[in-house]
Structures are given as C-alpha cells and as structure tokens.
Amino acid sequence: MKALKWLSVVLLLGASLVLAQGNLDVSSPAISALKRSMQERHAQLAPLYDSGALGQTTDGGVAVRDASAVPLAQRAQATALVAAENADRSALYREIARANGHPEWEADVRRTFAGRWAERARAGWWIQQDGNWVRK
Amino acid sequence: MPLLVRTGLAIAVMSGVAACVTINIYFPAAAAEKAADKIIDEVWQASPPEKKEAVPDRGGEK
Numbered sequence: 001m002k003a004l005k006w007l008s009v010v011l012l013l014g015a016s017l018v019l020a021q022g023n024l025d026v027s028s029p030a031i032s033a034l035k036r037s038m039q040e041r042h043a044q045l046a047p048l049y050d051s052g053a054l055g056q057t058t059d060g061g062v063a064v065r066d067a068s069a070v071p072l073a074q075r076a077q078a079t080a081l082v083a084a085e086n087a088d089r090s091a092l093y094r095e096i097a098r099a100n101g102h103p104e105w106e107a108d109v110r111r112t113f114a115g116r117w118a119e120r121a122r123a124g125w126w127i128q129q130d131g132n133w134v135r136k
Numbered sequence: 137m138p139l140l141v142r143t144g145l146a147i148a149v150m151s152g153v154a155a156c157v158t159i160n161i162y163f164p165a166a167a168a169e170k171a172a173d174k175i176i177d178e179v180w181q182a183s184p185p186e187k188k189e190a191v192p193d194r195g196g197e198k
Contacts, residue, residue, distance in 0.1 A: 002137055006145045024167040026175060038179045046180075096171070108163040109172075116172040120180065 028099040034092045041088070044081055053078060055126030055133055060093065060114035061086040065126050065133050089113070 045062070048054040053069035054062050062085050070078045093113060097105040118127040126133050 003141075003145065006149065022164050022167055024164055024171045026171045031175075035175060035178055039181075042179055092175070102161070102163075105163050108165070109168060112165065112168040113172045113176075116169060116176055120173070120176050 024096065025099050026096055028095060030095045031092065031099060034088050034095060038085065038088050038092070041081060041085055045085060048078055048081070049122070049125045052124075052126055052135070054082060055128060056114075056117045056121055058114055058118075058128045058131075060110045060117060061089050063128070 045054065048070065051069045052066050053064065055065040057063045062082050064079065064082060067075055067078075090110075093109040094103070094106050096109045097103050118129070121127050121136050123136050125136050127136060128134070
C-alpha cells in the first residue's frame, strides 16, 4: 500500500516536471525592451522590405539585398538600420535562451526565429533560402 | 516497512525526478515556434498599412 503511495508521488512529480519543460518564457524585462526597440525600428524597415532593398536572412537577421533600391542619400541610414536590427535580434535570441536558464539554446532559438521570420514575411518581401534570395 | 525497501524507494524517487529534469535539457522546439510567432506578431504589427490598397484581398498571403 505504502509502495503504491510512493509510486503515485513519483508519477505526479514526473508529470509536473514534464509539463514544465514544454514552455519557453519570453517575458523578461530585457526581452520586452528589445521587442519595443525592434517594433519602433520596424516603421523604418518595412518600406525597405517592401522595396526589396532588405531581406530576411537564413540566420535570423536582415541584410541588404539590393542597395540600388535605396536612394544614394539614404543608403548609409539603411545600413545603420540593418546593423541595429541585427544587434537587437541577436540580443533577443541570447536573452530568450538566458531567461530560460539555457544560454546554450541561443543557436536553437536563432534557428527557430529564422524559420519563422521567413515564414511570416509578407507577400513581396525577400527571404534568403540556401544562399539565394527568394521573393514571397 | 524495512529500511532496505525504504531506501530503495527513496532512490527510485530521486532517480525518477533526476530523469525528468534531464528531459528539460532538450530545446522545446514547438514552444519556441509559438514564442517566436508571438514576438514576430508584436514586432511586425506596426507595419505601415498603405501598401494594402494595391492588394485589397490579402487572404492568400503567406
């Protein structure tokens, strides 16, 4: 009888831990701050995605795809936007991994996001696939 | 209950818990996709909508 009690304790503990492991926490203050920063920048990035000047890369970032789509006077600004966005995205992947107690997950988080950015990209935007640019 | 049985059960419980914790080292891919979608929604929601006029029905967009 007592053994049965023990067994149920083991099973309950196991069940709760299994449930706990299927989640990913993305609510840390650092993550919220990065989201806000990226949200604000998106207003400037969206027209560049639309024009095909920038695209989503295979590694979960953005890159200049066609600089000629940007007027010469604004190219430096576009390059700066790309650098800032990539810095935020990298920090985001790092922070999500860290917030969940697994800094070693950073590459997995990046890979997951890369797939989702590409999948969610709007019609007409460019995404990188196997090194080639593809228009959605 | 004899001490030996008790000790055995205690070890079983601890190894059971340890096994469950070990599962936790695997990256939760499905949860990560959901989390990514949520963040992408939030970041990209502020997209300027003026382009939509040209394509009134965006139901087929992917």
